[in-house]
Amino acid sequence: MILKSALWGSAAGVCLAAGLATIATAEEITIATVNNGDMVRMQALSPAWEEQTGNTINWVVLEENVLRQNVTTDISTGGGQYDVMTIGTYEAPIWGANDWLVSLNDGMADDWNADDLLPAIRGGLTVDGTLVAAPFYGESSMVMYRRDLMEAAGLEMPEAPTWQFIREAAAAMTDRDADINGICARGKAGWGENMAFLTAMSNSFGARWFDMDWTAQFDSPEWAETLTFYLEMMAESGPAGAANNGFNENLTLFQQGKCGMWIDATVAASFVTNPEDSTVADQVGFALAPDTGLGKRGNWLWAWSLAIPASSDKQEIAKDFISWATGPGYTTLVAENEGWANVPPGTRQSLYDNAEYLAAAPFAQMTLDSINSADPTAPSVQEVPYTGVQFVAIPEFAGIATQVGQQFSDALAGNMTAEEALAAAQTLTTEEMEAAGY
Structure with a gap:
């Protein structure tokens, strides 16, 4: 490595390894x-x-x-x-x-x-x-699943599953008596918690945050389908108190053997396959984040x-x-x-x-495939005026998405309907964007 510092040295220089320059004064x-x-x-x-x-x-x-x-x-x-x-x-x-x-x-x-x-x-x-x-x-994000539970349900996980398959498999793997939830997914409010998951998911349903005129799109049929599907799937097969669960809570549930599937960050793969931490380490399989056949998968970047x-x-x-x-x-x-x-x-x-x-990380190829399938310049099926897959790269997004995330978390907790949550999201996003001058 050649140092490009302007602080070239002389007698006070520090001798570096062979081929390196010397600098006079340590900074x-x-x-x-x-x-x-x-x-x-x-x-x-x-x-x-x-x-x-x-x-x-x-x-x-x-x-x-x-x-x-x-x-x-x-x-x-x-x-x-x-x-x-x-x-x-x-x-x-x-x-x-x-x-x-x-x-x-x-x-x-x-x-x-x-x-x-x-x-x-x-x-x-x-x-x-x-x-x-x-x-x-x-x-990126991907599906982590229990191979033993999938087999017991008489199913085989595709490498590139659809959301409908995930929902059906989650229902088949759910065993409330054994405290096994078919699906674990983020529900905790936050732009980097439930909104990371739901924004990425919405991309695969054809939804988007804004149209090309920066008009909020939570009143669109695509967002209605996304949120309704999510709430129904979680009600059928998700854990109790899912509205309080973020990355760390779901990681613990999966490691304890209480999730049939978990859709979350690819970096979690090393945690769920580590036998020192995970009771199901030898039963974990991986698949791409789901899609609906529209050309975008529900994974982030x-x-x-x-x-x-x-x-x-x-x-x-x-x-x-x-x-x-x-x-x-x-x-x-x-x-x-x-x-x-x-x-x-x-x-x-x-x-x-x-x-x-590759030999040390059996999840490596799926991680690479998941990352490569995400495009921050074209995150949704529809054209958008922003970059970012699970976020919108504007300064106002973090604040707006945290508020929207609270509406969606409340819907998951049963405090409002999907329609009410989306209407509130549309109103608050529109007000914040107009105040910001969009």
Whole structure:
């Protein structure tokens, strides 16, 4: 790796590995990141980069909601507090369009290889041809199911199931006496909880958030079909209290053997197949997220990524760190220390061409297929004015979708009908969008 820092050194330089440049003065960069397992592991392994470059890192590790608020405030005000930020696929196109992020089209390490990035993931982080963030790990969503329960029901899971098959299989696998729910799915209110699931699901039913004039579409027949199907399926075969269940709650239910099927993030695959945590680890199968035959599947697309705010005055060093943390060398480092099953998934084609990874991760191919089938530039069957699969990449979305998610969660809890929830969603979305000037 060739350092592109302007801080070239002399006698005070730090000797690097063979072929590396020397720098005179060690610099400290500040990195804001989320406190999930993959990012904590990156922090633990980062001394390798510090030793290699002579630079140091000031880590700011925050819970997800706090991180979002913190970095959003800093970047929107040009605060310059951070040199590297961990952001999601939702923020990247918005901030990139505002020229708040540094281009990663050049200045990266020679072996970083942007062409190796999975097209769907790269596309979600690109604005007008400019890559504005480097993906650390990526995910889609898929069906995780109990092969033993499917067999006992006399059914065979297709590789690419329809929603109707999922509903029928869920009913067949449900055994209330044995505390087995045929289907587990997100019901907890939140733009990143139930609305991630339902927005992705709605795409496959032909629904969309807005038409080309930015008019809300919750009064459409497609949304009525989506929400009605979801509520009926969950009433027939879902767990009690489903309106309170998000990713973590459903993960626990599945690991305890209480779900016949669970449709959720592909990164959950390593958790449900780990025998130390999952009582059904040896019975888990995988399939693509369902569709209705309209050409779109009900799966989402997400990546946690590293980006450089335009306010940073250490952009070259920041690029060097991002090259290291999101490049192929870091993948090898994790594999050597933690095993291949624990390397960050979902960003590079080379990982899915690696026989060692494929052998350690039986869910790898389904994860890749799920990611590749999501298109953030054309998420719905109908034309839309926005990008994003399970979200709409506009600043107002998070607030609006959280309110809509509460309506849909209340409907799941039996506090209102599907019609009432959709009418409320249409009204509040229209009011918020008009107030925002759309």
